[in-house]
Amino acid sequence: MSEVSSSTGAGDRQSTIEPVGRRKVFIKTYGCQMNVYDSERMGDALAGDGYVVTTSVEEADLILLNTCHIREKAAEKVYSDIGRYRKFKENKAVMGQNLVIGVTGCVAQAEGKEILHRARAVDLVVGPQTYHRLPQIVARALDGERVVDTEYATEDKFEYLPKPDASQTRNRGVTAFLTIQEGCDKFCTFCVVPYTRGSEQSRSVEQIVKEAERLTDSGVREITLLGQNVNAWHGEGPDGSEWGLGELLFELARLNGLDRLRYTTSHPIDMPDDSRDSLIAAHRDLEILMPYLHLPVQSGSDRILKAMNRHHTADDYLRAIDRFRSVRSDIAISGDFIVGFPGESDADFAETLNLVRRVEYASAFSFRYSPRPGTPGAVMKNTVSLQTASDRLQELQALLNFQQHDFNKKCVGKTMDVLLEKSGKKTGQLIARSPWLQSVILNDSVDNIGDIITVEITDGGPNSLVGI
Ligand code: SAH
Ligand code: SF4
Ligand code: F3S
Numbered sequence: 001m002s003e004v005s006s007s008t009g010a011g012d013r014q015s016t017i018e019p020v021g022r023r024k025v026f027i028k029t030y031g032c033q034m035n036v037y038d039s040e041r042m043g044d045a046l047a048g049d050g051y052v053v054t055t056s057v058e059e060a061d062l063i064l065l066n067t068c069h070i071r072e073k074a075a076e077k078v079y080s081d082i083g084r085y086r087k088f089k090e091n092k093a094v095m096g097q098n099l100v101i102g103v104t105g106c107v108a109q110a111e112g113k114e115i116l117h118r119a120r121a122v123d124l125v126v127g128p129q130t131y132h133r134l135p136q137i138v139a140r141a142l143d144g145e146r147v148v149d150t151e152y153a154t155e156d157k158f159e160y161l162p163k164p165d166a167s168q169t170r171n172r173g174v175t176a177f178l179t180i181q182e183g184c185d186k187f188c189t190f191c192v193v194p195y196t197r198g199s200e201q202s203r204s205v206e207q208i209v210k211e212a213e214r215l216t217d218s219g220v221r222e223i224t225l226l227g228q229n230v231n232a233w234h235g236e237g238p239d240g241s242e243w244g245l246g247e248l249l250f251e252l253a254r255l256n257g258l259d260r261l262r263y264t265t266s267h268p269i270d271m272p273d274d275s276r277d278s279l280i281a282a283h284r285d286l287e288i289l290m291p292y293l294h295l296p297v298q299s300g301s302d303r304i305l306k307a308m309n310r311h312h313t314a315d316d317y318l319r320a321i322d323r324f325r326s327v328r329s330d331i332a333i334s335g336d337f338i339v340g341f342p343g344e345s346d347a348d349f350a351e352t353l354n355l356v357r358r359v360e361y362a363s364a365f366s367f368r369y370s371p372r373p374g375t376p377g378a379v380m381k382n383t384v385s386l387q388t389a390s391d392r393l394q395e396l397q398a399l400l401n402f403q404q405h406d407f408n409k410k411c412v413g414k415t416m417d418v419l420l421e422k423s424g425k426k427t428g429q430l431i432a433r434s435p436w437l438q439s440v441i442l443n444d445s446v447d448n449i450g451d452i453i454t455v456e457i458t459d460g461g462p463n464s465l466v467g468i
Helices: 033-047 072-094 105-111 114-118 128-142 166-172 205-217 245-252 279-285 302-307 314-327 346-359 386-409
Strands: 023-029 051-053 062-067 100-104 124-126 147-149 175-179 222-226 234-236 242-244 260-264 292-294 332-339 363-368 415-423 429-433 439-443 452-460 464-467
Touching: 023 033, 033 051, 033 062, 033 105, 033 128, 033 175, 033 222, 062 072, 062 105, 072 100, 072 105, 100 105, 100 128, 105 114, 105 124, 105 128, 124 128, 128 147, 175 205, 205 222, 205 234, 205 245, 222 245, 242 245, 245 260, 245 279, 279 314, 302 346, 314 346, 332 346, 332 386, 346 386, 363 386, 386 452, 415 439, 439 452
Parallel strands: 023 051, 023 062, 062 100, 100 124, 124 147, 175 222, 222 260, 292 332, 332 363, 439 464
Antiparallel strands: 234 242, 415 429, 415 452, 429 439, 452 464
């Protein structure tokens, strides 16, 4: 699952018409798309309790920091932000008003009540499994209690979270995330997710289809299905049998009003079989399924992959990509990489560069290894120096950036269908999305957001395309 840069999460597309006197919640989202989805659902849960989501932290009565624990930097950022928000709380207190500050998400799950000791301004700490309890937890915080709820709830939060109707969600935009799977059982030795998100759980087809219908009713044209290993999703089908992701995609493709489907993140060991309705068949047969595959590999060295507990080799990974390319030759491949994992030699790193050259990525995320407390990687010997890891990261990123720019440049002169998503920074500018997830900048009117139009690409920059 790749990280997103969004920092306002659920507040992003809030309607500006707000009833006077309602309490306001500001939600800041860190980390991956799963947190973006959760932030919206937290907003929904609190809406039932009279809150409206605001994008202005100054007017908030409740601040929720929906946090990420994946790397040290991400986790530490939360504490510096709390320091800033503490001042707002103090100013409000002077005026006799209350500002409740809550930490949710993966730092909440990992650090629990430690957060209350470290940050006096925090009133509540809630893990990702219990967002449906937020209204009660906030009420307790308003009564002066400092609440920690990091249980792995036995009840299914999705069943209890309110299901907003179209009138509440109409302004949220034409693309949406839909979490279909939570947690992870893979225990890669560098990763905190199995500890912060719990064990892998797949939602049922019925739950997913209903939620997708609500999204399309409120104007959503493109849905991205989310899971930490989304290609391992195996939910209960309408007939009680177990379905795989391919079957789910075929089912969702029939929804009225839905134009595009995506899914992320996939794992190389959960490769589909060759059955009629497998994921490979879905890419071959479904026009609605966008030609894009986010398939992290982390390293090109089998020795390092073994130390990472990835259960696949570099060759397994390359063969998986070949299978997708054999049915959809234009599929864009994206990935995640970690450099400087303990024991990584120059030769191991050279294998990563070789793999990147073989694959030719359309986009990728790459990180310097960050040892995380409680993971096996954190106590491994043969650590790589910061300088070496930084040098390797720079070299890898230069290659990945070159490939991404190259991929974009190859689009120049092509015509393609793009989804009109939102207005751009400059007046008269629109941001659209290509089938390969590139941003396409257009000069167009803003009244046709949500349409899919055919454009010609006139320029391909490092991070976006220009079309007419
Ligand atoms: N489920 C996804 C990963 C989610 S985390 C998957 O298996 O691909 C997103 C990315 O963060 C990972 O792919 C990895 O590249 C990176 N990451 C995770 N833990 C990390 C760590 N300790 N240090 C540096 N990067 C890390
Ligand atoms: Fe983390 Fe590995 Fe699970 Fe991905 S598959 S979430 S990297 S443990
Ligand atoms: Fe996502 Fe970060 Fe948690 S990547 S699952 S928010 S640790």
